Amino acid sequence: MTDIDARLSELGLTLPDAPAPAANYVPYVISGNLVFVSGQISQNADGFITGKLGAELDVEAGAKAAATCALGLLAQAKAACGGDFSKLKRVVKLTAFVNSTPDFTDQPKVVNGASDLLVAVLGDAGRHARSAVSAGALPLGVAVEIEAIFELA
Template sequence: MSTFETRLTELGISLPEPVAPVANYVPFVRTGDQVYISGQVSIGPDGLIKGTLGLDMDVEAGQAAARLCGINLIAQLKAACGGDLARLKRVVKLGGFVAAVPGFTDIPKVINGCSDLMVEVFGDAGRHARSAVSCPVLPLGAAVEVDGVFVIA
C-alpha cells in the first residue's frame, strides 16, 4: 500500500468507484505525464449535495461538499494511474466552482475543503495553484464542482 493510500486510510476515507460522466466527455485525459480530470461534483455515499451558498448552505456545508469533490478527484486520479496513487508527483492546479448567490464572497473558503484535503493526503505534493469562482447554478444542482490537473510518473 502506498503512503498516499495509507494516509487515506488514516483519514478514514474510502475511495468510491469513479463517477461516470453525465454527458459527452471522458472523466480524465492523460497526456505525457499530466492528467486532466474533468469536474467532479459534490456527490458522496448519501447522494448529491445540492444547494446554493449564501441561500440554503453555509460555508461549513460548502467545505464538506468541496471535500467530497476532492475525494472524487482522487478516485479518478487513482483510475488514471492504473490503480497506483504512488505514481502521483504533484497536484498542479484545481479549479473550483461554487453555486452561490450574488454577493457571496467566501468562495475561496468553500474550495479550501478540497484544497485542504489534497495537502492532508499528498503533503507537499498536494500544494497547488487554484482558481475559485461562483456561478448561479452547477450541473445536476450540485453545490460545488472541482476539476484538476496532476503530474504522474
C-alpha cells in the same frame, strides 16, 4: 510522497468509485505527464450535495461538499494511474466552481475544503495553484464542482 492509500485510511477517508461520465466526455485525459480530470461534483454515499452557498448552505457545509469533490478527483487520478498511486507526483491545479448567490464572496473558503483534504492526504505534493469561481447554477443543483490537473511521476 506518502503512501496515499494508507494516508486515506489513517484519515478515515474512503475513495468513491471513479464516477463514469454523465454526458459526452471522458473522466480524464493523459497528455504527456499530466492528467486532466473532468469536473467532479459534490456527492457522498447519500447522493448529490445540492444547494446554493449564501442561501441554503453556509461556508462549513460548502467546504464539506468541496472535500467530496477532492475525493472524486483522487479516485479519477487513481484510475488514470491504473490503480497505482505511486505513479502520482503532485496536484498542479484546481479550478473550482461554487454554486452561490450574487452577494456570496467566500468561494475561497469553500474551496479550502478540497485544498485542505488534498494537502492532508498528499502532503506538500497536494499543494496546488487554484481558482475559486462563483457560479449562478451547477449541474443537478450541486453545491460545488471541481476539476484538476495532476502530474505523473
